[in-house]
Amino acid sequence: MDNIIHILNGDSTLPILEQSGIKGDVVVWREMLCEGRLSIDFASDEFWNNRYTYFETEIGVKRLDYFDKTIKEILKLKDLSDYNEVVLWFEFDLFCQINLLAACTYLLDNYVKKANYYLVCTGKEKGKEGLQSLSNYSPKDFKKLYANKSPLSKANLMFAKGCWNVYVENDFEKLKAYNFNQSAKFEYLELAINQHLKLFPGTNGLNHIENKILEIINSSALAENEIIRALLIWQSTETVYGFGDLQYFQYLKKLNKYYKIEDSKYYLNNFGKTILIFDENK
Template identity: 60%
Template sequence: MDNILHVVNGDSTAKILKESNIQGDILVWHEMLCEGPLDKEVGSDTFWMNRYNFFKNEFNVERLEYFDKTIKKIVQLEDLEGVNEVVLWFEYDLFCQINLLATCSYLLKNYRKDVTYSLVCVGYEKGKDKLQTLSDYTSEEYPKLLENKIKITKANLEFTDKCWEVYVKNNKEELQNYKFKNPKFWYLPKAIEQHLKRFPLENGLNEIQNKILQIIQANSFSEKEIVRELLLWQNAETVYGFGDLQYFNYLKKLSDYYQVKDEIYSLNKLGKSKI
């Protein structure tokens, strides 16, 4: 009997996968590598220290919690003894695509000839008005997704490893010029295009920061209402794929540009000068 390891993009996917009764163990990739300091060598001491410090400083996540939820799970990919196939379950957005690059880079570092590597990556679907996430499918539909999986070769892993290296460098010119196109990773170029919009514009702020100031200027919103509006904008016009915690953090870091009275945000003089 095949021993399959499913590496999934989050808890919601893991839940649906369990309900589908698809054979195999499930490993949840609990990271958000589209944010914070990185290191080319996924799984190295420097990599983990960078990530721990980021989560501690930005989200007050303690070392033990990060170890239990993230490191303890991910390092299982270093030893695939007895595993016949690794299936990666990810989505089209920037959040998932960067995690996917890191996962593939890590798998290459620990590559085994006796393991088959496969990818289930959702997004465009004929007849659907919007891009699909893994949460848009029912447990009854997951076997069909698995049936349409894409085989990932060592050469494919080497491609993602180079893409990961370019992303970690985060040089705008190199990101613009590098050829991220690959038929196995169809959504990657669009995700990188989205990432490039996080570089500062002429006013010193990036697309997300400018959008936050625009929302504050146009409305009388509380913190939660601003983040709700950001999520609506994200889903309609971007492929960031961020969670609400990331947007709460973006808003907090823009405190020099607004004031809050009775929980309602408004731009100050500096904020208005950026619009």
């Protein structure tokens, strides 16, 4: 019997996989590489130091906690010589696609010739409206997803690493010009990168998400959790960011010079209104 290891996009996928009865060891990818400072050499000392700093200063996660929950999991992928099959489980959105590029880069850097590599990436599905996340599937469905997994060649992993290098450089013009649609194996990558391009500052100095937050605050008097809920609804219908509550809380917090809080409700101040009008007139 083949020795199998599954690389999951997050903790929410784990119980579904476990209930599916699909055999194999599991690594849960808990990074969110679409946010914070990066370096091209994935898993290098410089890389982890950048991530330590980001999580500690921006998110409030202690270094030891980050190491235990995130780095220790990823480092399990450094030596896969005991495995014949490596299966990546990811989704269509920006959050997942960047993590997928990093995972492929790390797998290529530690390539095992005897292993077969596969990708399960959810998104479009015939007969279903909208793009599908892994959480939309039942344990029984997971068996079908696994049966239809797509093989990844070494050339596919090399393509992913090339895309990772361009992404980490984070140059708007280079990202815009690069052909992220070269490989059918990564069919949602171009869509995700186009979404990422909206995170560069616009005409008023704010990006797509920041302007949306000001727009939501301006539309109605809302409490913090209501603003986050509105952002998640907007995200699910109009974007492919794939962000969680935590990321949107961070965005909201950093915009504090544009709003005031009265009786737990958020309101734009004069500066915020001016900035928002400037964006609307772009």
